[in-house]
Amino acid sequence: MNPILSSPAWQELGREAERWQALTLREAFAHDPARFSRLSRRWRDWLLDLSKQRLDARILAFCGELWSQADVPGWIARMRAGETINHTEGRAVLHIALREAQPRAEVAAVLAKMRAFCADVHAGRWRGATGEPITDVVNIGIGGSDLGPRMATQALAAYRLPHLRVHYVANVDGADLATTLASLRPEHTLFIVASKTFTTQETMQNALSARAWLASALNEAAVARHFVAVSTALDKVAAFGIDPAHAFAFWEWVGGRFSLWSAIGLPLALAIGYERFAEMLAGARAMDEHFFTTPPDENLPALLAFVDLWNTDFLGICTRAVLPYSHSLGLLPRYLQQLEMESLGKRIDRDGEETAYATQSIVWGEPGTNGQHAFYQLLHQGTLSAACEFIAVRKADFPLAGHQEKLLANCFAQSAALMWGKSESEARAELAAAGAQASLAPYKTFPGNRPSTTLLLPRLDPFELGALIALYEHKVFVLGCLWHINAFDQWGVEYGKEIAGRLLPMLEGKAPIGGVDPSTAGLLEACRQ
Numbered sequence: 001m002n003p004i005l006s007s008p009a010w011q012e013l014g015r016e017a018e019r020w021q022a023l024t025l026r027e028a029f030a031h032d033p034a035r036f037s038r039l040s041r042r043w044r045d046w047l048l049d050l051s052k053q054r055l056d057a058r059i060l061a062f063c064g065e066l067w068s069q070a071d072v073p074g075w076i077a078r079m080r081a082g083e084t085i086n087h088t089e090g091r092a093v094l095h096i097a098l099r100e101a102q103p104r105a106e107v108a109a110v111l112a113k114m115r116a117f118c119a120d121v122h123a124g125r126w127r128g129a130t131g132e133p134i135t136d137v138v139n140i141g142i143g144g145s146d147l148g149p150r151m152a153t154q155a156l157a158a159y160r161l162p163h164l165r166v167h168y169v170a171n172v173d174g175a176d177l178a179t180t181l182a183s184l185r186p187e188h189t190l191f192i193v194a195s196k197t198f199t200t201q202e203t204m205q206n207a208l209s210a211r212a213w214l215a216s217a218l219n220e221a222a223v224a225r226h227f228v229a230v231s232t233a234l235d236k237v238a239a240f241g242i243d244p245a246h247a248f249a250f251w252e253w254v255g256g257r258f259s260l261w262s263a264i265g266l267p268l269a270l271a272i273g274y275e276r277f278a279e280m281l282a283g284a285r286a287m288d289e290h291f292f293t294t295p296p297d298e299n300l301p302a303l304l305a306f307v308d309l310w311n312t313d314f315l316g317i318c319t320r321a322v323l324p325y326s327h328s329l330g331l332l333p334r335y336l337q338q339l340e341m342e343s344l345g346k347r348i349d350r351d352g353e354e355t356a357y358a359t360q361s362i363v364w365g366e367p368g369t370n371g372q373h374a375f376y377q378l379l380h381q382g383t384l385s386a387a388c389e390f391i392a393v394r395k396a397d398f399p400l401a402g403h404q405e406k407l408l409a410n411c412f413a414q415s416a417a418l419m420w421g422k423s424e425s426e427a428r429a430e431l432a433a434a435g436a437q438a439s440l441a442p443y444k445t446f447p448g449n450r451p452s453t454t455l456l457l458p459r460l461d462p463f464e465l466g467a468l469i470a471l472y473e474h475k476v477f478v479l480g481c482l483w484h485i486n487a488f489d490q491w492g493v494e495y496g497k498e499i500a501g502r503l504l505p506m507l508e509g510k511a512p513i514g515g516v517d518p519s520t521a522g523l524l525e526a527c528r529q
Contacts, residue, residue, distance in 0.1 A: 002349055002484035005356065009065035017314035020054050024449045025419045028056065043290055043300055045458035046467075052419040053307055053387075053451045054315060060297065063306040067296040070481040076292060079477070082253070086488035087350070092253040093488050095473070096288055098261035099281040099466075110249055110263050117228075117248075117266070118274040121190070122161065129222035130187045138167045138180060139267040140210060141194035142202045143493075144256025145230070146170040147338050148469075149268040151331035152260060152280070155465050158328070158397040159272045166271040169210075172202035177209055186217040191227045192267055196250065198229070198236035201497070211241065230263045255488050257339050258473060276462045283466025291474040301474035307453060308475075309482055311387045312358050317451070321379065322365035324391040325411035328398075328460055332391070333365030336472060343476045343487040350484050359483050361387070369410045379418060380446050388452035390415050391468075395459040411454075421448015 004010055029035055029051075039051040039060065050060070067073075078085050082092045098107055120126040124133040139149060150168040153160070160166075167184075169177050191214075193207045207227075214226050223241035231237055232251070234244040248263035260268070261281060269277035287301075296302040311317040322333040344360035366374060368390075379386060392411045396404040427444040431437065457464050480487030505511035506524050513524050 001351070001353060002355070002357075004066060004069050004482065004484065007065070007069045009062045009069060013059065013062055013310070013314055016059050017310075020059075020315065023054075025052060025054060025451070026421070026448065028054075032056070041298055041300060041303060044286070044467075046300070047454075047456040048300055048303065049454040049456070050303065050307060052415055053311075053453060054449070055307070055310060059310065060303070060306070063302060064296045066306065066309075066482055067302060067478075070484070072296075072302070072478055072481045075477070075481050080292075086255070086486060088486055088489045088491070091255075091488070093255065093258075094251075094253040095255065095258035095261060098254065099284045099288070099470075101285060106249070106251070113248060114263060114266055114269055114277075115274045118269050118277075121270060122164065122273065126190075127225070128187050128190070129218050129225040132187045134190045135163065135188040136165045136167065136184050137190045137192065137267055137270050138169060138184070138210065139192045139194060140169050140177075140203055140206045141192075141230075141264070142170040142172075142200060143338065144259050145194035145196075145200075145203070145264050147331070147335050148257070148260030149265055151335040152265070152268050152465060152469070153271045154331050155326075155328045155460060156268075156272050156276070156280075156462055158460075159276050159462065161271065161273055164270060166267050168267070169206050170202070172205050174209070177206050181210070181213055186214050186222075186226070189214070189226060192230060193227060193240070193242070194230040194264055194266075196231055196233070196256075198231045198233040198240070201500070207240070228266075230266060257342055260469065272462065279462035280466035283463035283468075284470035285466075286463070287467040287470035287474065291470075301471055302478050304453070304471070304475045305478035305482065308361060308387075308479060311451065312361050315451075317361070317385055317387050318358060319362040319364070319384070320387045320389060321371075321375075322363060322389045322391070323368055323371060323411075323414075324365070325368040325407050326391065326393050326397075326460060327367055329391060330367045333363065335469075336365075337363045339472055340476055342490050342493065344479055344483065344485065345492065346483075346485040346487075348485070350486055355483065355485070357483070359485060360479075365389075368414070369407065372410065372414065376414065379450060385450060388415070388418060388450065390452060390454040391457070392454065393457045393460045397460045415452045415454055417446065417448075418450035418452055419448060421446040421450075 032038065035051040036049065038057045040047060040049045075085065079093050080096065082094055084090055085093050097104060103111065121134050127133055139146065146168055153166055167180050169180050191210050193203065195203045198204065211223055211227065214222060224243050227242045229237045229242050229247040230250065231247055232249050234247055237247045238244050248266060250259060250262040250264060254262050261284060265277060291299060291301050322336055324332050340363050341360055346359055347355055349355050379388065390411055392408055422445055424441050424445045427441040428438055431440055457468065476487050503524065506513050507527060509528060513521050
């Protein structure tokens with residue numbers, strides 16, 4: 001059993017939660033007008049505002065006690081020492097080693113190879129089989145080999161190099177690859193096949209189809225000049241037709257959803273230039289230093305983790321909307337879905353026992369202001385309560401006159417409205433002042449008291465993005481410690497793959513339908529007919 005459950009801090013938080021069931025955020029601000037200064041934290045030019053969460057300074061003080069009770073410093077030390085903290089898969093967890101100022105030799109070698117390759121492609125020294133320069137790069141991967149670089153490439157759109165377009169294909173649905181290839185010319189296209197084992201079903205199917213498209217337009221020999229790999233399975237890379245010298249390694253101690261900093265980030269480095277990629281590594285390194293050295297009550301990853309635990313386990317709020325008020329961060333909610341739910345969506349703890357408490361909340365979201373015209377109605381007046389996480393950027397990455405001020409005004413207005421709400425008496429007064437029907441008052445009433453966090457960044461550049469991603473990585477690490485679960489395995493993902501492997505021959509007509517439940521058998525039979 002997780003020892004944290006019997007700690008005085010956990011027991012006291014349970015009593016505090018009862019108090020907060022009867023206390024509103026309106027009342028909290030009335031009792032303490034200085035909540036913002038007490039419940040906001042700064043790091044560099046960042047601002048983290050927790051004043052609209054349903055907690056106070058007393059509750060936040062328990063963050064440090066849980067931090068110590070869960071031995072988070074000890075787990076950090078074990079991670080940094082390369083111990084096998086991913087105990088179910090027998091692996092170390094060392095993605096932090098990919099962004100060290102003086103990386104280990106094998107990491108430095110791969111980064112140097114990435115730098116040289118990017119320079120060759122950008123300068124036109126790497127050319128296709130017909131001697132034409134590369135104008136388009138297609139990354140073929142899935143999960144951690146796709147979402148990280150895809151999200152970062154969109155986030156850093158303002159820094160993309162103008163002469164090179166980078167595309168991403170992940171879905172085994174042929175529509176993903178086919179629509180991407182439709183606008184490309186084979187002689188100008190370079191493919192990156194990202195798969196550690198070079199056996200990932202979806203990735204290899206897409207890679208084989210891309211290979212056939214290229215070979216039919218050029219020839220088989222052209223594959224070597226139009227495909228590179230991010231993999232350690234050099235024998236399979238060679239069998240595919242890729243020169244093993246054009247394979248970029250990464251290691252067992254790099255989990256897929258934490259791999260953006262490795263050669264998995266090659267398409268991003270090609271999109272923005274290696275120097276900008278290095279700036280992103282530096283931003284992550286700065287957040288690493290903050291996380292490793294800062295007390296929990298000032299530690300941004302620790303505070304975000306504690307707030308999630310408080311909302312999930314004590315207030316019963318099990319869904320969180322991530323709402324970036326930045327179009328460039330539009331893929332961040334999807335990225336965090338994988339990072340958090342794949343890491344923390346566990347019901348078995350490190351001792352092999354079922355947890356006696358909820359773990360990861362459901363993560364979803366959409367960039368503002370688009371989301372305001374979609375699901376914010378539910379956030380404001382729905383019967384279910386969600387925690388919200390607003391992410392805003394002070395300085396626009398695409399500065400068009402009049403846009404950024406409207407964007408920020410909407411961001412701050414939404415968090416205020418969710419917190420403050422509007423009583424029925426206030427609605428009646430507004431209607432009376434406008435000469436409108438008083439019967440509309442119930443429809444214009446907002447319960448408020450909906451908790452939210454606001455994270456305000458100074459700008460969105462490679463350094464700040466690197467720090468932002470590392471912030472959430474460390475938050476996941478802390479929650480894994482607090483919830484006493486292994487945040488680095490993913491057996492739920494593997495189980496579905498195993499079943500798909502058994503069903504495929506049945507769908508292809510190579511094996512009789514059998515050994516499956518009646519519903520699945522019916523679906524298979526319907527497709528075979």
